[in-house]
Amino acid sequence: MKIKQLTSRALLHSVLLTFAVVWLTPTLGLLVTSFRAPPDILGSGWWTVYTNLFDMNQYTLHNYIQVINKQGLGRSFINSLFISVPATLISTFLAALAAFALAWMRFAYRKFLFLMVVGLMVVPLQMTFIPILPVYRWLGLSGTFPGIWLAHTGYGLPLLTYLLHNFISGLPKDLFDSAAIDGASPFNIFNRIVIPLSIPAIASVFIFQFLWIWNDLLVALIYLGGKPAVAPVTLSVANLVTNRGQNWELLTAAAFVSMALPMTVFFCLQRHFVRGILAGAMKG
Amino acid sequence: MLTALKNNALWTVAFTLCTLCFGLILSVLLDRVPYEKVAKAIMFLPAAVSMVGASVIWKLIYAYRPIDVAQIGILNALVVAAGGEPAGWLIQRPWVNNLALITVGIWIWTGFCMVILSAAYKNIPKDLLDAARIDGANEWRVFWQVSMPLLAPTLVVLATTMVVQVLKVFDIVFIMTNGAFGTEVIANRMYKEMFIFFNYGRASAIAMVLLLLISPVMIFNIRRFTRQDGNGQ
Numbered sequence: 124m125k126i127k128q129l130t131s132r133a134l135l136h137s138v139l140l141t142f143a144v145v146w147l148t149p150t151l152g153l154l155v156t157s158f159r160a161p162p163d164i165l166g167s168g169w170w171t172v173y174t175n176l177f178d179m180n181q182y183t184l185h186n187y188i189q190v191i192n193k194q195g196l197g198r199s200f201i202n203s204l205f206i207s208v209p210a211t212l213i214s215t216f217l218a219a220l221a222a223f224a225l226a227w228m229r230f231a232y233r234k235f236l237f238l239m240v241v242g243l244m245v246v247p248l249q250m251t252f253i254p255i256l257p258v259y260r261w262l263g264l265s266g267t268f269p270g271i272w273l274a275h276t277g278y279g280l281p282l283l284t285y286l287l288h289n290f291i292s293g294l295p296k297d298l299f300d301s302a303a304i305d306g307a308s309p310f311n312i313f314n315r316i317v318i319p320l321s322i323p324a325i326a327s328v329f330i331f332q333f334l335w336i337w338n339d340l341l342v343a344l345i346y347l348g349g350k351p352a353v354a355p356v357t358l359s360v361a362n363l364v365t366n367r368g369q370n371w372e373l374l375t376a377a378a379f380v381s382m383a384l385p386m387t388v389f390f391c392l393q394r395h396f397v398r399g400i401l402a403g404a405m406k407g
Numbered sequence: 408m409l410t411a412l413k414n415n416a417l418w419t420v421a422f423t424l425c426t427l428c429f430g431l432i433l434s435v436l437l438d439r440v441p442y443e444k445v446a447k448a449i450m451f452l453p454a455a456v457s458m459v460g461a462s463v464i465w466k467l468i469y470a471y472r473p474i475d476v477a478q479i480g481i482l483n484a485l486v487v488a489a490g491g492e493p494a495g496w497l498i499q500r501p502w503v504n505n506l507a508l509i510t511v512g513i514w515i516w517t518g519f520c521m522v523i524l525s526a527a528y529k530n531i532p533k534d535l536l537d538a539a540r541i542d543g544a545n546e547w548r549v550f551w552q553v554s555m556p557l558l559a560p561t562l563v564v565l566a567t568t569m570v571v572q573v574l575k576v577f578d579i580v581f582i583m584t585n586g587a588f589g590t591e592v593i594a595n596r597m598y599k600e601m602f603i604f605f606n607y608g609r610a611s612a613i614a615m616v617l618l619l620l621i622s623p624v625m626i627f628n629i630r631r632f633t634r635q636d637g638n639g640q
Contacts (some may be wrong), residue, residue, distance in 0.1 A: 135436055135439065138432070138436060139437065142429070142446075142450065143446055143449050146449055146450050146452075146514065147452075149468055150464060152464070152467055152468065152481060153460075153464045153467060156467060168479050168484050169467075169479070169481075170481060238629055238633070241629055242629050244628065245567075245628060246625070247594070247617050247618075247621060248575070249577075249594055249597055249614055249617060250617065250618055252601065253601070253607055253610055334455060337457070338459070339457075340459050340577075340578045340581070341577050341578065341594075344598075357457050357460075360463065361459055361581070361582055365585075371467065371470075371479070374466075375463065375467065377463075378459070379460075381460050382455075382457065385456060385457065386455055386456070388455065389451075389452060389454075389455035390448075393448065396455070397522055
């Protein structure tokens, strides 16, 4: 009995260990490779560094300097911020307004509108490219930051509204009743009651949307075209893969630059990050 | 286009099955060990990384070099160490390269499934599991006859989420093979029709196919919501 228990414990740990190793190794390989000099990268596998792990001479920052300055990744990083931050702010704010209205205000077709939001959540965004692109060209929006803010806002709204609606519709009814008796306008209720009480939910949704936009490639590819001046990091890395596919020192460093911010957010704000994602899938 | 449809079908089956199974195994097993938090962070980390980043990561894993020079891709290094010939993982069609791409997707999404299933698993009252154990059921039976039925609704929701993800998959294929060697998927075909061949009519037709494929999920979601709204509030 004892032996049987021990073997099953050992089996449990080894299964979990295997998963952890398999999931961690790829990222580790990228990280190590990005700090090695090009001849080393091609001369031996990145895992061989373990033979003299603490020999600092084998590591170099040169790849990073190269991609940030010469390959324009520094520029792209700023672009990514300039795309993600406003787009996230706009879409989260609008989603909060819509969620409040759909949850607590009474108007015609409210239910129908909400069902439309639920239905739109899963529509692939590819569907919209062909109708929207000519309009964008006509309005001069393609290849501009406002254009991509608008696109991300549109694509994000259904899910964000749905997520915030789940939270806001759960706020106690008495709150709204007493505010209405005191003569508060809907905007006042939204501003003074809904927003302060929903901060945790809004924070989670904000982080979720921010990372989604930061990591997006397709929307940027379609609406920004190939212009390096406005390209976000994901697009620059993708271009690098196409043009310099064998220059591993550039690819790995560039990929890591694109991953640095999401990984920081993940480690510092893990609780919000997980909660944001859970809120979306757990309801129901 | 037929290749794209076939590949999407392969993606749907392999990707959905693996992410759900791995997620389920991990959520149940991790509940029993003290290092649950660290392990979860490791599994979930790929969810924070962009598909572009993940594609570069895995391109390096799959890197191919002839047998007489040092391997730089860890997968081929393992194959060579085991006495085999290095393989072109992204070139060998139709199974190897498609499964290689699907693996990247699984690597990204397993953590997501795990987190959600783990939350559902922790929601199951422990008394229920203990009662079954006292009645003499072994862990295997407790899992299949008590936990599984209670996790089923979550699994269904997750499965639909994964299917939607598969129908939209684009980045991984775009970066790693750009649809060459028979790895094309619906979204990549559509992109090519639009921006390489400038054939908007065909691209629209593909978009309609996509909508048609996704509409059952849409209807399922709306019905689930109306039902839940009806008896919930």
